[in-house]
Amino acid sequence: MRKVSAFNFAAILLGVAFLYLPIVILVIYSFNASRLVAVWGGWSTHWYAELIDDAPLLESAFISFRLAFVSASAATVLGTLAAVALVRFGRFRGRLLFSAMIYAPLVMPEVITGLSMLLLFVAVAIDRGFWTVAIAHTTMAMCFVTVIMQARLVDFDMSLEEAAMDLGASPLYTFVAVTLPLILPAVAAGWMLAFALSLDDLVIASFTTGPGATTLPIRIYSEVRLGVKPEMNAVCSIMVGVVGITVIAASLLAKLNAAKGIQARPQT
Amino acid sequence: MTRQPKRSFAQKLVIRIPYAWLLVFFLVPFLIVLKISLSQSALAQPPYTPLIDFAAGWHGVTAYLAALSFDNYALIGSDPLYLLSYMKSVEIAAFSTLLLLVIGYPIAYGIARTPRRVQAVLMILVMLPFWTAFLIRIYAWMNILQRDGPLNQLLMALNIVSEPPAWLATDTAIYIGIVYSYLPFMVLPLYATLEKLDESLLEAAADLGCPRWKVFWLVTLPLSWPGVLAGVLLCFIPAVGEFVIPDLLGGSQTPMIGQTIWIEFFGNKDWPTAAAVAVALVCLLVTPIIVFQYQAMRAADRG
Numbered sequence: 001m002r003k004v005s006a007f008n009f010a011a012i013l014l015g016v017a018f019l020y021l022p023i024v025i026l027v028i029y030s031f032n033a034s035r036l037v038a039v040w041g042g043w044s045t046h047w048y049a050e051l052i053d054d055a056p057l058l059e060s061a062f063i064s065f066r067l068a069f070v071s072a073s074a075a076t077v078l079g080t081l082a083a084v085a086l087v088r089f090g091r092f093r094g095r096l097l098f099s100a101m102i103y104a105p106l107v108m109p110e111v112i113t114g115l116s117m118l119l120l121f122v123a124v125a126i127d128r129g130f131w132t133v134a135i136a137h138t139t140m141a142m143c144f145v146t147v148i149m150q151a152r153l154v155d156f157d158m159s160l161e162e163a164a165m166d167l168g169a170s171p172l173y174t175f176v177a178v179t180l181p182l183i184l185p186a187v188a189a190g191w192m193l194a195f196a197l198s199l200d201d202l203v204i205a206s207f208t209t210g211p212g213a214t215t216l217p218i219r220i221y222s223e224v225r226l227g228v229k230p231e232m233n234a235v236c237s238i239m240v241g242v243v244g245i246t247v248i249a250a251s252l253l254a255k256l257n258a259a260k261g262i263q264a265r266p267q268t
Numbered sequence: 269m270t271r272q273p274k275r276s277f278a279q280k281l282v283i284r285i286p287y288a289w290l291l292v293f294f295l296v297p298f299l300i301v302l303k304i305s306l307s308q309s310a311l312a313q314p315p316y317t318p319l320i321d322f323a324a325g326w327h328g329v330t331a332y333l334a335a336l337s338f339d340n341y342a343l344i345g346s347d348p349l350y351l352l353s354y355m356k357s358v359e360i361a362a363f364s365t366l367l368l369l370v371i372g373y374p375i376a377y378g379i380a381r382t383p384r385r386v387q388a389v390l391m392i393l394v395m396l397p398f399w400t401a402f403l404i405r406i407y408a409w410m411n412i413l414q415r416d417g418p419l420n421q422l423l424m425a426l427n428i429v430s431e432p433p434a435w436l437a438t439d440t441a442i443y444i445g446i447v448y449s450y451l452p453f454m455v456l457p458l459y460a461t462l463e464k465l466d467e468s469l470l471e472a473a474a475d476l477g478c479p480r481w482k483v484f485w486l487v488t489l490p491l492s493w494p495g496v497l498a499g500v501l502l503c504f505i506p507a508v509g510e511f512v513i514p515d516l517l518g519g520s521q522t523p524m525i526g527q528t529i530w531i532e533f534f535g536n537k538d539w540p541t542a543a544a545v546a547v548a549l550v551c552l553l554v555t556p557i558i559v560f561q562y563q564a565m566r567a568a569d570r571g
Contacts, residue, residue: 098290099565220403
């Protein structure tokens with residue numbers, strides 16, 4: 001058993017506190033009965049109740065969830081394909097460009113991704129709205145999915161697939177019956193992270209959106225630009241809850257996945 | 269050069285579908301940005317001189333080439349507003365990356381020294397906020413940093429300050445926001461290298477009479493260099509182009525470059541200038557981005 005020194009312990013404790021305290025404070029303030037931040041007016045769910053009557057906000061929330069669902073699904077399919085191509089197919093023409101295009105969006109400032117996407121849509125004269133944001137989010141999220149799936153596929157036991165094919169299964173059937181069930185937790189984790197990314201994005205959505213597709217982050221941003229509002233504390237607390245649960249589920253799945261990976265490996 | 273194996277149609281599709289998607293929605297848009305940065309702004313919809321007119325044949329191409337202009341780049345070079353904006357972005361990104369390294373290293377080091385089972389839980393704890401609503405986490409700081417917000421209340425109660433200082437609309441607030449949002453980005457790669465560190469090397473150094481700070485300086489730090497580099501790149505590159513943090517927490521004196529692009533685009537509706545500012549930003553970041561990609565690819569190949 002390794003000993004944890006006082007210094008290490010303090011570093012971890014302070015770090016975790018720094019990461020979580022602001023969110024805890026936000027949630028506490030969302031239950032503040034007073035409109036003023038400085039005054040604690042007792043516990044109240046007043047601001048949450050007020051949200052139910054805010055039709056534009058609810059509509060934005062609905063759009064955001066639909067958008068996250070669509071783009072996460074597309075990103076998962078594309079990202080998984082890309083990961084299979086990178087891990088399984090060895091060399092192919094343009095591989096370097098391909099992996100460059102996978103890693104670049106991970107660090108590219110969002111302002112640039114958003115601007116370039118928008119200029120593409122304008123150049124081909126597509127009306128901007130729900131689907132243009134969906135395409136933009138799919139492109140951004142698929143790269144994250146690829147990285148997750150790559151990590152899973154690298155330590156995938158190929159002999160399982162070979163066994164299925166030796167027994168006469170077609171490549172497609174092997175993928176559906178053997179590979180997919182084994183990588184499913186990673187697929188699900190990738191989907192959820194893509195969902196969280198889409199639900200959260202302000203900059204790319206602002207560039208690529210059009211009339212009738214105001215997402216929740218765009219709505220929240222326009223409300224909070226000029227200052228703190230108690231209603232927004234409530235909305236943000238709900239968002240933290242939803243995204244938090246999604247991500248915890250995703251990381252549990254990823255853990256399950258890692259455990260499965262060990263199980264699937266033949267014991268030597 | 270090894271011969272490429274023959275691939276079935278289905279296998280070709282597996283490569284080509286995501287490849288085509290990225291070409292169309294990632295690479296082509298960049299080329300369009302480059303193209304528009306070379307056109308003149310016009311009072312039109314969209315507000316720039318038109319794209320190449322292939323219908324007019326060769327004449328269309330020559331007319332297009334004649335119309336290319338570097339005016340937008342000349343403007344960026346001559347107007348101190350843009351230069352100041354770039355300099356401020358690099359300065360803020362560089363200094364906050366340094367802060368992140370100083371804060372993130374002890375955390376990553378501490379986590380890597382805990383028992384295995386605890387490590388997994390701690391890393392989930394660190395990574396969780398990264399996925400949890402970026403905009404909202406910045407908004408949470410707007411609450412805290414307000415003039416009569418909890419931070420000033422605490423400082424006043426502890427008699428550290430007598431007057432509530434203004435935090436919002438300062439560079440300090442931008443630093444707090446960047447360090448807060450990017451900390452998981454820094455801790456993750458640092459942890460990944462520190463966790464693999466062979467402890468017998470540290471013991472060997474200690475056994476040979478090396479003081480602890482020197483063990484860290486001569487053994488631990490050099491061995492964790494790949495993690496340091498990955499963390500620095502992962503934080504520095506996006507921080508240079510950051511928009512939300514300076515916009516919500518920062519002041520209005522000098523905008524960061526991400527804000528400048530946003531203002532040119534949404535405020536001034538000057539698309540060619542916005543595109544030129546964006547191209548210049550990519551040029552600024554191209555070296556760190558290539559180093560990052562090289563690292564990431566090597567890491568992915570190692571598995």
